[in-house]
Amino acid sequence: MRLEPIANPSTLRQLGLPALALAATMAVATLLALIAGADPFATLGQIASGALGSRLAVLETLNRATPLIFTGLAVAVAFRAKLWNIGAEAQLYGGAIVAVLLGTGALGSPLVLPVSALAAMAAGALVLLGPVLLKTRLGVDEVVTTLLINFIMLLFVSYLLEGPMKDPMGMGWPKSSALIPEARLPRIIDGLRLHWGFGLAIIVAVLVWVIQTRTTLGFEIRAVGQNPEAARFAGMPVNAVLVKTALLSGGLAALAGWSEVAGLKGHLSSDLSPGFGYTGIIVAMLALLHPLGVVVSAIFVAGIFVGSDAMSRAAGVPTYIADMLLATALLFMVLAILLTKVRVVRG
Amino acid sequence: MSEIIDILISASFWAAVIRIASPLIFATMGELICERAGVLNLGIEGIMVIGAFTGWMAVYQGMPLWGGVAVAMGAGMLFGLLHSTLTVPFGLSQHVVGLGVTLFATASASFAYRLMLPEVTSPPKIEPFQPLDLPVLSDLPWLGEAIFQQTALTWAAFAVTGIVAFTLYRTPLGLAVRAAGENPAAVEAQGLSVTALRMGAVMVGSGLMAVGGAFLTLSAFSSFFFEMVNGRGWICVALVVFGAWRPGKAVLGAILFAGFDALQIRLQQTDLGALLPYQLFLALPFILSILALILMSRRAEVPAALMVPYNKGER
Numbered sequence: 269m270r271l272e273p274i275a276n277p278s279t280l281r282q283l284g285l286p287a288l289a290l291a292a293t294m295a296v297a298t299l300l301a302l303i304a305g306a307d308p309f310a311t312l313g314q315i316a317s318g319a320l321g322s323r324l325a326v327l328e329t330l331n332r333a334t335p336l337i338f339t340g341l342a343v344a345v346a347f348r349a350k351l352w353n354i355g356a357e358a359q360l361y362g363g364a365i366v367a368v369l370l371g372t373g374a375l376g377s378p379l380v381l382p383v384s385a386l387a388a389m390a391a392g393a394l395v396l397l398g399p400v401l402l403k404t405r406l407g408v409d410e411v412v413t414t415l416l417i418n419f420i421m422l423l424f425v426s427y428l429l430e431g432p433m434k435d436p437m438g439m440g441w442p443k444s445s446a447l448i449p450e451a452r453l454p455r456i457i458d459g460l461r462l463h464w465g466f467g468l469a470i471i472v473a474v475l476v477w478v479i480q481t482r483t484t485l486g487f488e489i490r491a492v493g494q495n496p497e498a499a500r501f502a503g504m505p506v507n508a509v510l511v512k513t514a515l516l517s518g519g520l521a522a523l524a525g526w527s528e529v530a531g532l533k534g535h536l537s538s539d540l541s542p543g544f545g546y547t548g549i550i551v552a553m554l555a556l557l558h559p560l561g562v563v564v565s566a567i568f569v570a571g572i573f574v575g576s577d578a579m580s581r582a583a584g585v586p587t588y589i590a591d592m593l594l595a596t597a598l599l600f601m602v603l604a605i606l607l608t609k610v611r612v613v614r615g
Numbered sequence: 616m617s618e619i620i621d622i623l624i625s626a627s628f629w630a631a632v633i634r635i636a637s638p639l640i641f642a643t644m645g646e647l648i649c650e651r652a653g654v655l656n657l658g659i660e661g662i663m664v665i666g667a668f669t670g671w672m673a674v675y676q677g678m679p680l681w682g683g684v685a686v687a688m689g690a691g692m693l694f695g696l697l698h699s700t701l702t703v704p705f706g707l708s709q710h711v712v713g714l715g716v717t718l719f720a721t722a723s724a725s726f727a728y729r730l731m732l733p734e735v736t737s738p739p740k741i742e743p744f745q746p747l748d749l750p751v752l753s754d755l756p757w758l759g760e761a762i763f764q765q766t767a768l769t770w771a772a773f774a775v776t777g778i779v780a781f782t783l784y785r786t787p788l789g790l791a792v793r794a795a796g797e798n799p800a801a802v803e804a805q806g807l808s809v810t811a812l813r814m815g816a817v818m819v820g821s822g823l824m825a826v827g828g829a830f831l832t833l834s835a836f837s838s839f840f841f842e843m844v845n846g847r848g849w850i851c852v853a854l855v856v857f858g859a860w861r862p863g864k865a866v867l868g869a870i871l872f873a874g875f876d877a878l879q880i881r882l883q884q885t886d887l888g889a890l891l892p893y894q895l896f897l898a899l900p901f902i903l904s905i906l907a908l909i910l911m912s913r914r915a916e917v918p919a920a921l922m923v924p925y926n927k928g929e930r
Contacts, residue, residue, distance in 0.1 A: 409856075546718065550718070606705060
């Protein structure tokens with residue numbers, strides 16, 4: 269077999285194939301439920317109602333979506349420039365550390381929130397700066413370095429939580445002191461658990477969209493991603509664009525950790541992120557790297573996680589079904605997107 | 616300083632180095648085969664998890680230990696088939712597909728584990744591979760303990776290295792695989808299928824990665840834990856670069872690396888260990904991997920067609 273580009277793909281092909289990818293993921297979900305000995309339709313129903321079935325469920329889903337929007341944006345921005353930032357997990361913790369450093373009394377109202385948010389972004393950018401400089405200066409593959417730094421960062425956080433940042437009142441638990449009230453993100457509506465981190469995530473998604481479509485940097489990122497040689501030939505400072513992309517991407521991922529600490533948890537612990545950085549890759553790919561699409565796909569992905577937790581408690585299908593479905597969706601989706609642009613011919 | 620020397624002259628240290636290197640050797644050989652054929656396989660981390668899980672589960676269900684190794688290899692090849700189908704004929708991004716395969720494989724292992732053992736809190740143990748008693752060699756003073764009291768799976772790791780090196784450099788098949796990673800159009804001109812060579816290489820390589828994972832459960836820890844692979848796969852990707860895509864150098868890299876790992880575990884128990892946070896020692900393997908990548912960046916002879924999909928239609 270070989271692949272042949274399609275000159276003018278039909279709308280049906282462009283919309284139908286991604287829809288087919290989601291349908292195929294549903295089929296896998298059915299199969300997994302059957303393997304687990306559960307009624308597949310009841311299982312899917314419980315996932316849906318667990319994610320969206322009540323006001324509490326919806327708020328939980330939106331809360332869970334918040335860090336995923338940030339990490340999804342971080343990945344989308346980087347992948348657009350073909351900068352393979354797999355280190356959003358480490359950058360997230362960079363932001364979380366800053367939230368605690370500045371939020372436990374070092375700064376007071378009204379400075380603490382904006383200053384710590386910006387400082388968090390700077391920290392996340394710094395975490396990604398090393399790998400991107402190694403890439404542009406020495407040609408070291410950033411995939412492996414960013415992955416390895418994730419492990420180093422988690423150990424660093426563990427050290428901080430057992431040493432310099434340990435909560436003296438923590439009863440031996442490795443967690444940081446609590447943030448002062450002024451350093452906490454307020455709730456969007458009094459009495460409801462949803463915090464302003466979610467609002468900020470939406471605003472940031474729009475800003476990223478504006479950067480990508482209305483600014484020179486956005487144009488340069490796309491050009492470098494599509495064809496770095498052509499971009500270089502056209503006189504574009506490719507390495508400088510990659511560094512700028514990395515600073516933006518790392519900063520966005522850091523906001524995920526910052527908002528989890530300042531909005532949701534109020535302190536730092538080493539289980540702050542159950543892999544939000546890695547899940548951000550799925551979020552970004554399902555959104556076809558579109559910043560506004562990231563918001564939708566983050567809510568979808570969060571819904572699968574929250575819904576699966578609820579379903580697992582009720583139906584006994586292991587909650588890891590969520591991770592399986594999302595990985596399946598990712599693989600089906602990249603294949604579907606390819607097939608909107610090429611057709612398979614024999615020979 | 617004298618503490619380090621004490622560690623380095625103890626036989627148990629060298630036995631540990633070889634033990635720690637074994638799973639890395641399997642997985643590094645697996646990744647090396649994939650990359651020599653032109654495919655970066657970032658499914659490695661997840662495929663190691665699948666190997667660790669399926670091999671262990673097969674033995675737990677009553678299969679012999681070598682049966683467990685075979686099951687792990689088969690499972691790894693299945694995920695290799697998934698990876699190579701998407702990356703070779705369809706030419707999809709090897710980064711995205713590789714990470715997708717890692718996520719899928721890891722989740723599959725967790726899902727199957729919970730499904731098959733819903734109630735257990737501490738994972739059940741199996742009877743793992745025992746050190747082989749070699750005539751004369753195992754009883755040698757110092758050397759016997761340091762080198763010749765390893766399990767059969769460790770010897771298999773070194774045998775695999777020899778087979779991989781021989782096949783790659785001394786057989787027509789190896790030449791074809793290497794050419795698929797250097798100049799696929801030339802391979803096709805010889806009437807060979809780049810698709811078949813690359814898919815075959817990824818499947819065999821993934822099988823070896825899975826055996827590397829199975830080493831952890833069948834020869835090292837005798838139980839399965841969710842986090843047990845813990846970045847070893849990513850380290851092996853770095854080891855392939857460090858070994859300049861050559862089997863012999865990659866094995867030396869794995870042994871050097873295992874040496875630092877065994878050293879850090881022992882240093883933790885010395886005065887130095889009391890002085891420094893233990894997390895620094897645990898981070899050492901990852902820091903060393905990054906340093907290795909930096910060190911080799913100028914000298915590496917990357918396969919020319921690595922990560923370049925081959926489509927017959929294009930010229």
